[in-house]
Amino acid sequence: xxxxxxxxxxxxxxxxxxxxxxxxxxxxxxxxxxxxxxxxxxxxxxxxxxxxxxxxxxxxxxxxxxxxxxxxxxxxxxxxxxxxxxxxxxxxxxxxxxxxxxxxxxxxxxxxxxxxxxxxxxxxxxxxxxxxxxxxxxxxxxxxxxxxxxxxxxxxxxxxxxxxxxxxxxxxxxxxxxxxxxxxxxxxxxxxxxxxxxxxxxxxxxxxxxxxxxxxxxxxxxxxxxxxx
Amino acid sequence: xxxxxxxxxxxxxxxxxxxxxxxxxxxxxxxxxxxxxxxxxxxxxxxxxxxxxxxxxxxxxxxxxxxxxxxxxxxxxxxxxxxxxxxxxxxxxxxxxxxxxxxxxxxxxxxxxxxxxxxxxxxxxxxxxxxxxxxxxxxxxxxxxxxxxxxxxxxxxxxxxxxxxxxxxxxxxxxxxxxxxxxxxxxxxxxxxxxxxxxxxxxxxxxxxxxxxxxxxxxxxxxxxxxxx
Numbered sequence: 001x002x003x004x005x006x007x008x009x010x011x012x013x014x015x016x017x018x019x020x021x022x023x024x025x026x027x028x029x030x031x032x033x034x035x036x037x038x039x040x041x042x043x044x045x046x047x048x049x050x051x052x053x054x055x056x057x058x059x060x061x062x063x064x065x066x067x068x069x070x071x072x073x074x075x076x077x078x079x080x081x082x083x084x085x086x087x088x089x090x091x092x093x094x095x096x097x098x099x100x101x102x103x104x105x106x107x108x109x110x111x112x113x114x115x116x117x118x119x120x121x122x123x124x125x126x127x128x129x130x131x132x133x134x135x136x137x138x139x140x141x142x143x144x145x146x147x148x149x150x151x152x153x154x155x156x157x158x159x160x161x162x163x164x165x166x167x168x169x170x171x172x173x174x175x176x177x178x179x180x181x182x183x184x185x186x187x188x189x190x191x192x193x194x195x196x197x198x199x200x201x202x203x204x205x206x207x208x209x210x211x212x213x214x215x216x217x218x219x220x221x222x223x224x225x226x227x228x229x
Numbered sequence: 230x231x232x233x234x235x236x237x238x239x240x241x242x243x244x245x246x247x248x249x250x251x252x253x254x255x256x257x258x259x260x261x262x263x264x265x266x267x268x269x270x271x272x273x274x275x276x277x278x279x280x281x282x283x284x285x286x287x288x289x290x291x292x293x294x295x296x297x298x299x300x301x302x303x304x305x306x307x308x309x310x311x312x313x314x315x316x317x318x319x320x321x322x323x324x325x326x327x328x329x330x331x332x333x334x335x336x337x338x339x340x341x342x343x344x345x346x347x348x349x350x351x352x353x354x355x356x357x358x359x360x361x362x363x364x365x366x367x368x369x370x371x372x373x374x375x376x377x378x379x380x381x382x383x384x385x386x387x388x389x390x391x392x393x394x395x396x397x398x399x400x401x402x403x404x405x406x407x408x409x410x411x412x413x414x415x416x417x418x419x420x421x422x423x424x425x426x427x428x429x430x431x432x433x434x435x436x437x438x439x440x441x442x443x444x445x446x447x448x449x450x451x452x453x454x455x456x457x458x
Contacts, residue, residue, distance in 0.1 A: 123375045135451075139373075146352045146453030155447040158385040158403065174387065218384040222364075222451040224375030 004051045004097070006042055007104060008058035008087065010079055010131075013038060015045040021115050035082050039090040047094040054099040057107025058087060064101060064149055072101055078170070103149050106136035109229075113138045117229045125225035127152070129212065133177040137223060144223070153177035155218050160210045180211035233280045233326070235271055236333060237287040237316065239308055239360070242267060244274040250344050264311050268319040276323040283328045286336025287316060293330060293378055301330055307399070332378050335365035338458075342367050346458045354454035356381070358441065362406040366452055373452070382406035384447050389439045409440035 002025075007014045011032055018024040030041045046054060061075040072088035088099055102110065109126035112118035118126060118138070127135040133153030137144040144150065154175045168187050169178030178184060185193040185208070189200050196204050216228055231254075236243045240261055247253040259270045275283060290304040301317035317328055331339065338355030341347040347355060347367070356364040362382030366373040373379065383404045397416050398407030407413060414422040414437070418429050425433050445457055 144368075144453065147455045148453060150453050151450040154450050155384075156387040156443045158387055214385045218447050219451050221380040221383050222448055224373065224377060224379050226376045 001052045002050070004046055004049060004054045005107075006046075006054065006056045006091070007107065008032070008042075008056065009104065010059050013042055015042060017049060017051060021111070032079075035085045039085075039087065043090050043094045046091060049095070051095070051097050054091065054095060054097050055107065055110075056087065056091070056099060056101050057104045058101070060103050061148065061151075062087070062101070062103065064103070064145060065147075102143065103134070103136060105134040106138075106143050106149065109136040109138050110143075112229050113141065118227060121225070121227035123223070123225045123227075125152075125219055125223060125228045127212075127216075127219075127228060129181065129208075131182050133181050133212075133215070135219065137225065150223075152215070152219055153181070155215060157211055157214045157218070160207060163207060176211055176215045180208050180215075230281045231279070233275055233278060233283045234336075235275075235283065235285045235320070236336065237261070237271075237285065238333065239288050242271055244271060246278060246280060250340070261308075264314045268314075268316065272319050272323045275320060278324070280324070280326050283320065283324060283326050284336065284339075285316065285320070285328060285330050286333045287330070289332050290377065290380075291316070291330070291332065293332070293374060294376075331372065332363070332365060334363040335372050335378065338365040338367050339372075341458050342370065347456060350454070350456035352452070352454045352456075354448055354452060354457045356441075356445075356448075356457060358409070358437070359411050362410050362444070364448065366454065379452075381444070381448055382410070384444060386440055386443045386447070389436060392436060405440055405444045409437050409444075 002017060002019055004017045009032060013030040013032055014027060016024045016027045028045050030038060032038055059079060061077060063070045063073050063075060065071060072086055074082050074085045077083055088101060092099055105126065105128055108128065109124060112126050113124050118124040122140060124138045125135055135150060135152035137150060154172055154177055157176050165179065165188050167174030167178030168184045169175045172178055182193055185204050189196055193204055231246065231248055233246045238261060242259040242261055243256060245253045245256045257274050259267060261267055288308060290306060292299045292302050292304060294300060301315055303311050303314045303316065306312055317330060321328055334355065334357055337357060338353060341355050342353045347353040351369060353367045354364055364379060364381035366379060383401055383406055386405050394408065394417050396403030396407030397413045398404050401407055411422055414433050418425055422433055
């Protein structure tokens with residue numbers, strides 16, 4: 001079954017067509033700019049293709065409830081110009097194929113669950129650590145969602161001994177993401193994590209490992225995954 | 230449909246028969262003592278009754294995976310003498326009715342979801358705060374479980390300003406339960422919470438409210454309930 005996939009990221013959009021990760025006929029990279037232009041470029045990629053379905057993974061937060069009037073619309077996203085943008089309308093206009101929508105983290109969880117390190121897990125928690133800390137969860141192959149999607153990077157965590165950094169999360173300050181994300185490390189040490197050396201590198205490792213361990217403990221006690229990727 | 234319910238608690242066992250909370254034909258209270266004697270008394274309550282099903286809610290931790298060889302057995306419980314005890318064998322021996330097993334918190338969640346404050350919720354998180362802090366979750370009427378049941382009371386939490394109490398959790402010290410349960414308050418102030426007055430009472434309220442708020446934030450970000458009871 002040939003399907004199309006679209007990953008909407010903060011700096012670039014990746015589009016692809018194929019039957020799976022080892023069979024991608026075509027991959028196109030589109031810079032994420034003005035919403036209208038960006039979505040028009042994605043629509044141009046999809047237009048006229050004979051695919052069984054389209055999957056869209058996007059940065060967020062995004063309204064995922066299918067029965068909600070704003071389904072497919074970006075919510076309070078920090079990305080300038082993208083708040084309130086309808087992601088699905090411009091794409092559905094050019095294809096008859098059904099379009100499925102997920103967060104970027106959920107889409108990655110689905111990929112790992114189907115083809116990667118999450119194969120065979122009944123309750124798979126997939127976490128990503130970078131500019132932000134996010135996690136998505138599949139239970140029996142279905143996304144775990146409620147009124148919204150999980151925001152596991154924003155849980156409160158206990159302080160590691162000796163750490164009094166105020167945190168960088170605009171919403172919470174010192175939540176998990178505010179203490180252990182890439183920008184948190186950059187703010188702590190005055191330079192990006194990949195440029196750290198010596199003692200600073202060791203200290204960064206101690207902090208990130210400690211806080212992620214706490215995050216994984218809280219996620220495990222709360223969501224009872226049988227695997228974390 | 231007439232069913233029987235058994236709640237195995239740390240100090241007492243409550244048994245009942247009926248069609249629902251407003252129609253309990255009979256309730257029997259059995260002190261929780263020696264496992265063999267206690268379970269024999271529960272079996273005597275059930276024996277000879279014409280019920281469609283039996284529901285058992287128990288203190289834990291307990292093995293809940295139906296396909297596990299130790300299904301229905303208490304695991305590393307702190308309750309003296311009960312570790313490794315098979316709860317279901319002695320009961321199944323006296324009744325033909327199917328027996329369903331849940332944790333005490335899950336059983337309460339199920340009751341609230343069916344008859345109480347959780348009616349209509351799609352993802353219901355039920356939390357209880359007392360000797361311990363526990364929470365169970367129903368999604369679409371089904372318990373959320375993984376390799377084990379949730380242990381949401383044991384998540385790490387950030388310290389409230391000015392609080393340096395070491396915590397009372399035997400496993401973690403200052404997890405949510407270790408900082409905000411009944412025994413935590415008793416240890417902080419030297420007397421049970423219900424006997425606190427004046428400033429101590431206000432301080433206890435501030436601490437419990439603050440830590441429970443953090444717990445609910447972490448649970449919400451991770452498990453996305455649409456209602457917390």
